[in-house]
Amino acid sequence: MLKQLDWQLNASVIFLAACSLLILASSAPHLFWRQTVWYLFGFAAVFIFANLDWRWLAGQVWLRQAVYWLVIILLALTYFLAPSIRGVRSWLVIGPFQFQFSELAKLSLIIIYAGFFAARYFETALLRNIIYSFLYLLPNLILVLIQPDLGTAVILFGVWAGFILLSGITWRQFLAGVLIMSVVAVFSWVSFLKPYQKERIVSFLLPDVDPLGVSYNVIQSKTAIGSAGFFGKGFGQGTQVQLGFLPEAQADFIFAAFTEEWGLLGGFWLSALFG
Numbered sequence: 596m597l598k599q600l601d602w603q604l605n606a607s608v609i610f611l612a613a614c615s616l617l618i619l620a621s622s623a624p625h626l627f628w629r630q631t632v633w634y635l636f637g638f639a640a641v642f643i644f645a646n647l648d649w650r651w652l653a654g655q656v657w658l659r660q661a662v663y664w665l666v667i668i669l670l671a672l673t674y675f676l677a678p679s680i681r682g683v684r685s686w687l688v689i690g691p692f693q694f695q696f697s698e699l700a701k702l703s704l705i706i707i708y709a710g711f712f713a714a715r716y717f718e719t720a721l722l723r724n725i726i727y728s729f730l731y732l733l734p735n736l737i738l739v740l741i742q743p744d745l746g747t748a749v750i751l752f753g754v755w756a757g758f759i760l761l762s763g764i765t766w767r768q769f770l771a772g773v774l775i776m777s778v779v780a781v782f783s784w785v786s787f788l789k790p791y792q793k794e795r796i797v798s799f800l801l802p803d804v805d806p807l808g809v810s811y812n813v814i815q816s817k818t819a820i821g822s823a824g825f826f827g828k829g830f831g832q833g834t835q836v837q838l839g840f841l842p843e844a845q846a847d848f849i850f851a852a853f854t855e856e857w858g859l860l861g862g863f864w865l866s867a868l869f870g
Contacts (some may be wrong), residue, residue, distance in 0.1 A: 607868045608856060609638075614865060618853040621831045623845035659710050663731070666703040669696040670738040685742045697747045700735045702795055703756060719762035728755065738819045745792050815841045816851035820862065827858030 612634050619627045652658065669687075674695050677684040686693040687759040708728065715724050722835045732755040760769070784793065794809040802813050819835035828834070833855035844852040854862040 596646065605641075611865070611868050614853060614861075614868075615849065617830070618849055618856065619845055621833070621856060622836045622852050626845055630734050653710070653713065656710065663703045663707045666696060666699045667734050667738070670700060670735065674738060683742055683744060685744050685747075696738050697742070697744060697751075700739065700747075700751060702731065704735060704751060704754045708755070712758055712762045714763070719759070720764050720768060725759065725764070725768070728759065731755075731796040741795075743789070743792075745751075745788075812842050812848065814840060816848045819848075819851040823855045823858045823862075825859045827854070827856050827861055830856055832856060 600755055616627060616631060616634070617629055666855065673687045676686055677687045680686055685697060686695050688694075708731070711728055711731070712719060715721075718724055732751060735750055735751050739751060756772075759772075764772075788796075794805070798804055798809045802810055803825075806814055815835060819833065819841050822828075822835070823833075831837065833841075833852060835855055836844045836852045841848055841852060841855075850862070850865065853865060857864075
């Protein structure tokens with residue numbers, strides 16, 4: 596059984612996990628043991644599921660639908676029951692743990708779309724199938740947007756768009772989709788997006804537009820990476836991280852935090868593992 600496992604893939608995941616624990620031990624020691632426990636659960640799940648034959652799932656429509664609707668219910672419960680954390684209702688708190696069920700929405704959409712498009716492989720380009728597939732996305736999209744979590748909503752939309760693109764739509768449909776999304780984007784900018792969401796988009800396109808405001812985090816992350824040198828500053832020696840200049844060093848900017856301590860060599864190592 597061990598010989599059958601994809602060890603190139605598994606070794607990459609194990610090393611990435613080790614790198615994350617290493618930087619957590621330096622930047623956020625209070626999260627180190629919690630993340631270690633989650634990794635133990637995760638690797639145990641990988642070991643168990645790797646021994647199951649998943650081909651039977653292709654014929655279990657009821658199971659895919661059950662997973663899909665269970666996630667919809669959990670997203671609805673999150674909106675009504677989750678506390679507001681930094682202005683967002685994305686995490687349902689159960690005891691000492693926080694669960695972000697929008698992560699499960701990514702998985703449930705992949706499962707439901709795998710069955711949907713496999714059953715309609717030669718008919719994907721039909722307009723009704725494109726519309727039907729979008730209807731699966733819509734409840735997830737709405738429940739995530741009202742949290743509000745624009746970033747995750749964009750990823751969920753990307754899951755649907757990825758399936759559409761790889762399932763064989765025509766160039767005319769692709770260009771029509773681009774035109775429609777451009778109109779929707781402009782309308783959303785004018786009518787729906789909040790000021791802080793607009794600021795984030797602008798700062799993404801123009802990273803230096805507001806150095807002490809919305810662009811501060813990105814600039815600090817570039818400073819952390821740029822000051823690292825080839826071998827880095829060493830474990831626990833990253834000034835941007837240890838002195839608090841790099842916000843969310845244990846989460847959104849963990850790559851910058853790791854690179855500051857382990858240098859350009861460490862940054863290339865992480866990129867190679869993801870590759």
